[in-house]
Amino acid sequence: MTIAVALLHGFTGSPSSFQELAAVLEPRGVRVAAPPLLGHGADDSGVRDFEGEVERLARGLAARDRPMHLLGYSLGGRVAIGLLCRHPELFSSATLVSTQPGLSLAQARLERRVADEAWCDLLLSQGIAAFVQAWENLPLFATQANLSDDVLARQRAERLAHDAGGLVRSLKICGLGEMPSYWQELAAVRIPTTIVAGERDAKFVVIAQQMREKIRGASLVVVPGAGHNLVLERPAALAGIVMRTVLGGER
Numbered sequence: 001m002t003i004a005v006a007l008l009h010g011f012t013g014s015p016s017s018f019q020e021l022a023a024v025l026e027p028r029g030v031r032v033a034a035p036p037l038l039g040h041g042a043d044d045s046g047v048r049d050f051e052g053e054v055e056r057l058a059r060g061l062a063a064r065d066r067p068m069h070l071l072g073y074s075l076g077g078r079v080a081i082g083l084l085c086r087h088p089e090l091f092s093s094a095t096l097v098s099t100q101p102g103l104s105l106a107q108a109r110l111e112r113r114v115a116d117e118a119w120c121d122l123l124l125s126q127g128i129a130a131f132v133q134a135w136e137n138l139p140l141f142a143t144q145a146n147l148s149d150d151v152l153a154r155q156r157a158e159r160l161a162h163d164a165g166g167l168v169r170s171l172k173i174c175g176l177g178e179m180p181s182y183w184q185e186l187a188a189v190r191i192p193t194t195i196v197a198g199e200r201d202a203k204f205v206v207i208a209q210q211m212r213e214k215i216r217g218a219s220l221v222v223v224p225g226a227g228h229n230l231v232l233e234r235p236a237a238l239a240g241i242v243m244r245t246v247l248g249g250e251r
Contacts, residue, residue, distance in 0.1 A: 003246055004068035006061055006091075007034040008076025010098075010229070011170060012135060012159045014040055017073075017231055024239035030246075033064055037076060039170030040162060050179045054082035058090065067092035069246045073231050074098050075170075078179055084193075085185040093192040093245050097238065098228045100207045101214075102181035112177030120171055123164040131167070132159045143200050143227025155232060186214035193218045194245045198226030198233065219245070 005025065009017040015034035022032045038044040038053045047053050057079060061068065070091045072080025077099025084094055103109045123131045135141075136156070144152065172178065193215050197208040199222050212220040221241055226233045 002065075003028075003030045004065035005030050005032050005242065005246070006064070006068050006070050007032060008057070008070075008072040008080050009034065009037060009040070010074035010076055010231070012040075012132070012162060012167065013073075013076070013231075014158055014161070016158060017155075020235040021231055021239055024236055025242065028239075028243060030242075031065060033061070033068075035060055037079065037170065038174055039166040039168070041166070044169075047173060050079075050174050051082060051086070053174055054079060054086055058083060058087045061090055062087075066090050069093045069095070069242065071095040071097065071242060072099060074228070075174060078102070078176070079174070081182050081186075082180075084189050084191070085182050088189065088191065091191055093194075094189075095194045095196060095238075095242050095245055096208075096211070097196045097230050098198065098201060098204050100176075100204070101183045101186055101211065102179045103176060104181045104183055109177045112175065116171045116175040116177060120168045123168050128160055128162060128164045128167075131164065132156065135159070140201075140228050143198070143233065144229065147233065151232065183214065186211060187216065189215045189218075192245055192248065194221055194241055195219070196221045196223065196230060196238065196241055198222070198228060198230055199224050200226060201228045204228065 007018045015036055018034050025032060036042040038047055047056055068091060070080050077096045081101050195208045195211050195218055197204040205222055208220055212218045223230055223234050223237055230238050
């Protein structure tokens with residue numbers, strides 16, 4: 001049996017972020033599609049808002065094998081939630097990794113826009129190298145200190161390959177402060193869904209627990225010893241989670 005899986009990467013990532021995950025999935029009969037997101041090399045000139053990006057991706061995925069499994073990590077997970085809410089017919093199951101359905105309060109959205117504007121200023125004034133250095137020093141990624149130098153070097157090269165203007169465009173259109181809140185719409189998600197967070201990513205463990213309460217029948221997996229970027233830190237474990245969700249394993 002051939003299984004189709006769509007993989008949506010995180011901010012500063014790319015389709016190549018899933019190289020190790022795909023290497024585990026493809027020998028198991030999985031056909032992988034990993035489209036680039038807005039501001040990350042995609043042909044996205046007509047997109048003006050977050051849901052415009054959701055629609056752009058829906059059009060591309062509708063032309064592929066379906067229904068398919070949908071996996072989104074971080075920013076890609078937020079877009080994946082939009083896809084599940086707006087185009088559930090495209091997907092048979094989903095894995096949502098280190099992500100959230102948006103901010104409900106206007107003040108929280110405003111604060112996030114201000115924070116993202118500071119990142120935009122850094123990108124435009126000092127360039128991609130200065131931005132990547134600051135981004136990699138965020139506490140969110142502290143658990144990556146245990147990864148090999150080769151793995152970290154590949155991730156840094158992937159980030160440095162981006163265009164500063166593209167990342168600014170991503171923040172201004174798909175930043176968390178620009179995203180609609182889908183919290184109330186999660187109850188309409190009916191496909192098998194697994195929500196995943198790293199044990200050491202405390203904020204997203206709490207959000208994952210809250211999401212599980214909203215999505216009927218959803219499973220929650222907290223990966224021991226891992227942080228935010230499970231695609232990088234635990235690709236084999238993530239592949240196993242995907243296969244269990246796709247094949248209707250224990251839920």
